[in-house]
Amino acid sequence: MIKTNYLIIGSGVAGLTFALKIANQFPNKKITIATKANADESNTKYAQGGIAIVTDKIEDSYQKHIQDTLICGDGLCDESVVEMVITEGPKRLKELIEWGAKFDKNVAGTLDLGKEGGHSENRVVHHKDQTGKEIERAILNQVLQxxxxxxxxxxxxxxxITKNNCCIGAYVLDQKTKEILTFQAEYTLLATGGIGHLYGHTTNPVIATGDGIAMAFRAKAKITEMEFIQFHPTALYDASTDTSFLISEAVRGFGAYLRTKKGDRFMLNYDSRGDLASRDIVSQSIELELKKSGDDCVYLDCTHLELEGFIKHFPMIYMHCKNIGIDIAKNWIPVVPAQHYLCGGIVVDKTGKTSVDNLFACGECSRTGLHGANRLASNSLLEALVYSDKIYHYLANHPFDDLQETEPVQDWISDKITEIDPKYTANTKLELQLLMRKSVGIVRNDLDLNKANFKLKQFQIEIEDKIKNHKTNASLGELRNLITIGSLIVEQSIDRNENRGGFVKN
Incomplete structure (x- = not known):
């Protein structure tokens, strides 16, 4: 058994910023970060657009950002949470800069603010089209010191590991030694990111398998609003791959147009904001256009944009397109919606506390009330930064010394020697992904949802049997988590009978 004061599961911006702050506050306490891939591999790393923060108080205001967030959330945001997160943005940005994160500036030497769908003003702070990667680099550099x-x-x-509705640690598989380690922790923070690989066609990295939410569900934590899944409207269409390359919403903010194969600019038929409507509207509009035309994709037209400016703002997107034979000065970029972000998750209060004692959650795996039925572009990194700070302040003022010592935790005991057939996990995962894409996509209906629910219950019985009779490994654990997440999404989709934000049922 390994004892640690703070156990953090996940190494994105949410987990790393909390770790850094609590380590500075308590230099004699032990902080352990467990991450299933490399330390820098997380959803944070792939966040292209930036962080929505009000920095220009002349053109912009907190009230405008709050209003944009509430409109996007379609009546389901917690207004007090929205106000708290948005008004704390500038403080959290100042911290990032102090930690060494670099953000783009204009010729006047002030922050170069981008604009994305759903925003009424330019307020997106960015580092070219690799903002998340730059933030991850800066914070991880501090953490490793x-x-x-x-x-x-x-x-x-x-x-x-729970006892009497209190989290006292976790069982963690060392993927190199194949040993399951027992961690006893005073406090545990879930910062495990999203669920993208439940759908396969996603902008998320392969590690996004909903592990934190599934573990919290098994620990009887409250999970809600899982039906609110955001599909990014403009993922690069490539029939040969699963993980989709993201064409940032900021490209449309920069002036790109969405077109059908025939060249029609269709977005003004659906929303007065046209190409800069919020993600749910754009994704649903593209879905409707594709159903009408039978085409595989729509197109993003950048050919009228100033090329040097485009390359300066979006170097990674430009090079990726160029490498696959798309010259953005001459060719339209083929795009389709792909699963991008989960707005629901583990229910937390304003201090990041879950319904299980001593268990906290932060980032995409949590449901704070900020996003409501649909996340406003570039509000996610902001949410992670603000909530990791709230959790830090709560735990800095509530050290474990005041609580009764817990009993030692029992080590993981397993006598299983049979390895699971990797073909089983791979094939079942593909079958599950196809089921979710067909039956639980952008537009849903109760007939398909009920069929999916029946199939998922079969998957659940099967996976529990496999876990009971086979040696534990990560792919088996991930598959169990994906099935759990799928069931939660389907059940909560069936229960919701009104269309809101990113949720449409006909």
Missing amino acids: KENITVLDHHFAFDL
């Missing part, structure tokens, strides 16, 4: 932080990469958290 702290002697009281241990980062364990290639460690897959298999299950939380």
Whole structure:
């Protein structure tokens, strides 16, 4: 058994910023970060657009950002949470800059602010089209310098350990030694990111398998609003791959147009904001156009844009397109919606506390009330930064010393020696992904949802049997988590009977 004061599962912006702050506050306490891939691999790393923060108080205001967020959330945001997160943005940005994160500036030397769908003003702070990667680099660099932080990469958290509705640690698989380690922790933070690979066609990295939410569900934490899944409207269409390359919403903010194969600019038929409507509207509009035309994709037209400016703002997008034979000065970019972000998740209060004692959640795996039925572009990194700070302040003022010592945790005991057939996990995952794409996509209906629910219950019985009779490994654990997440999404989709934001049922 390994004892640690703070166990953090996940190494994106949410987990790393909390780790850094709590390590500075308590230099004698031990912080352990368990992450199932490399330390820098997370959804944060792939966030292209930036962070929505009000920095220009002349053109912009907190009230405008709050209003944009509420409109996008379609009546389901917690207004007090929206106000809290948005008004704290400038403080969190200042911290990032102090930690060494660099953001683009204009010729006047002030922050170069981008605009994305759903925003009424330019307020997106960015580092070219690789903002998340730059933030991850800066914070991870700080974290690795702290002697009281241990980062364990290639460690897959298999299950939380609870007693009397209190989280006291987790069982974690060391993927190199194949040993399941028992961590006893005073406090556990889930910062495990999204669920993208439940759908396969996603902008998320392959690690996004909903592990934190599934573990929290098994620990009886409250999970809600899983039906609100955001599909990014403009993922690069490539029939040969699963993980989709993201064409940032900021490209439309820069002036690109969406067109059908025939060249029609269709967005003004659906929304007065045209190409800069919010993601749910754009994704649903593209879905309707594709159903009408039978085409595989629509197109993003950048040919009228100033090329040097485009390359300066979006170097990664430009090079990726060029490498696959798309010259953005001459060719339209083929795009389709792909699963991008989960707005629901583990229910937390304003301090990041879940319904399970001593268990906290932050980032995409949490449901804070900020996003409501649909996330406003570039509000996610902001949410992670603000909530990791709230969790830090709460725990800095509530040290574990005040609480009764817990009993030692029982180690993981397993006598299973039979390895699972990798073909089983791979094939079942593909079958599950196809089911979710066909039956639980952008537009849903109760007939398909009920069929999917029946199939998912079969999957659940089967996977529990496999786990019971086979040696534990990460792919088996991930598959169990994906099935759990799929069931939660389907059940909560069936229960919702009104269309809101990103949720449409006909």
